[in-house]
Amino acid sequence: MKIKKCLALLLTSVMMLGTFGCGESAATGAEQQAAETAAEAETVAEAPAEQSSDESVAQASEETTPEETVAEGPVTVTDMIGREVTVTPGSYKNVVCIGAGALRMYSYVGDVNLLCGVEDIDNETLEERPKMFDSVARPYVLAYSDVFSTLDSCGVGGPNAQAAEAEKILACNPDIVISEYEDEAKEDALQEQLGVPVITLKTGPKGVFDDSFDGSMSLLGTIFNATEKADKIIDYVDEQQKEISERTKDIAEDDKPSVYICGLGNWGTTNHLMTAQNYVLFNIANVKNAVTDLEKDGIQELEAEKFEALGEDIDIMIIDAAAVKNIKPLYAEDKTIFDTCKAWNDGEVYLEMAFNAYYTNYEIALANAWFIAQAVYPEQFEDIDMTKKTDEIMQVFFGKDLAEEIFACPSSFGGYQKIDTKTFFE
Numbered sequence: 001m002k003i004k005k006c007l008a009l010l011l012t013s014v015m016m017l018g019t020f021g022c023g024e025s026a027a028t029g030a031e032q033q034a035a036e037t038a039a040e041a042e043t044v045a046e047a048p049a050e051q052s053s054d055e056s057v058a059q060a061s062e063e064t065t066p067e068e069t070v071a072e073g074p075v076t077v078t079d080m081i082g083r084e085v086t087v088t089p090g091s092y093k094n095v096v097c098i099g100a101g102a103l104r105m106y107s108y109v110g111d112v113n114l115l116c117g118v119e120d121i122d123n124e125t126l127e128e129r130p131k132m133f134d135s136v137a138r139p140y141v142l143a144y145s146d147v148f149s150t151l152d153s154c155g156v157g158g159p160n161a162q163a164a165e166a167e168k169i170l171a172c173n174p175d176i177v178i179s180e181y182e183d184e185a186k187e188d189a190l191q192e193q194l195g196v197p198v199i200t201l202k203t204g205p206k207g208v209f210d211d212s213f214d215g216s217m218s219l220l221g222t223i224f225n226a227t228e229k230a231d232k233i234i235d236y237v238d239e240q241q242k243e244i245s246e247r248t249k250d251i252a253e254d255d256k257p258s259v260y261i262c263g264l265g266n267w268g269t270t271n272h273l274m275t276a277q278n279y280v281l282f283n284i285a286n287v288k289n290a291v292t293d294l295e296k297d298g299i300q301e302l303e304a305e306k307f308e309a310l311g312e313d314i315d316i317m318i319i320d321a322a323a324v325k326n327i328k329p330l331y332a333e334d335k336t337i338f339d340t341c342k343a344w345n346d347g348e349v350y351l352e353m354a355f356n357a358y359y360t361n362y363e364i365a366l367a368n369a370w371f372i373a374q375a376v377y378p379e380q381f382e383d384i385d386m387t388k389k390t391d392e393i394m395q396v397f398f399g400k401d402l403a404e405e406i407f408a409c410p411s412s413f414g415g416y417q418k419i420d421t422k423t424f425f426e
Contacts, residue, residue, distance in 0.1 A: 077223065079201070081182050089223055092223070094175045096178070098181065108217065119157025121133070124149065130159075133358050137357070137361070138357050154168050176197050176223070179199065247381065248377055253288070257376060261281075261372075263323025263354075270326060273307055275301075278298075304337075313342070317341065318351075318372055321354040322356055331425040353416065363396075
């Protein structure tokens, strides 16, 4: 098993409890169920680096899916913020997900038919709800909106929701809560108030390529007896990362164009000045970043003067679709904002899909990695069709083709593309 997965699995360390009669743990509101002892042998077949991603997916689809085994009684897991919580894997029938990104990550691994409540932001049939992300693709909503629309409210949700709504959660009668509120004291208090396990997920600065993403997937796999599905996602992401890097590793530094990424960060405020110098998707694809001399890493806003000074060194510009709605009025007010940008003047400007909408769309971030690599190194990726690649990724995460629906969302502007700088922002 790969080192990366082993690190992730350590985050979900499991300690078997000695007896089943005790009711003292922070435990669950679900009835503890004793199950027969089962031994599960797992063999992880790893594709060699030169194996194409298409072959990997085809091979995975041909494999027989073994039946998930039920753990023997209660176990203690460590969630992604270090809290030890007692759970009974495979026993949960009523699930609630709260906080930015929790439902998305649960939908990758868990059974959405076990949900007994949903935040208003994810129920598109409600008239009164946060609607700031309605125009942008959220693949988990596209995949399961028919399920979400039937569920009771467990809270409003959205970026302005800074705390869980315990009364609404209780009204949904869950037997477990999956949360993205990463405050240990508040999570402990919520768990005590609800009387059911509250499991906190988390991902790190590298997003879908972060060990914390793997840890969250493994944690969900353990709790819901879906380790095979969790492992499939972890393995697939790792294979994709390796393939992108393998295709670009031998490109000489002098042959690499200088690339500027913009439109990163908060959905409401991002624009052409929001960028990052240590951008994980660039690092994976061995892309030369035009931004290198900032005082710190992470997403941040450049001064307009610095962007203008960089302009002549920017060979290619990647714009995240999330920024278009904010760049358009700026461009309308001042059509000279890109005048010093070589990529803009040469028509080398590309649009990636918005990956940030009520937290990160991890599957879209993975697709963006392929698109960026293809835009910067077209010869190395001439065999990649982004519609097919997007569908391939969605099949792994959701079991559905969603590219057409993603590209049809208003803030996707038709999908991955090289934009016409003379007309796009008009």
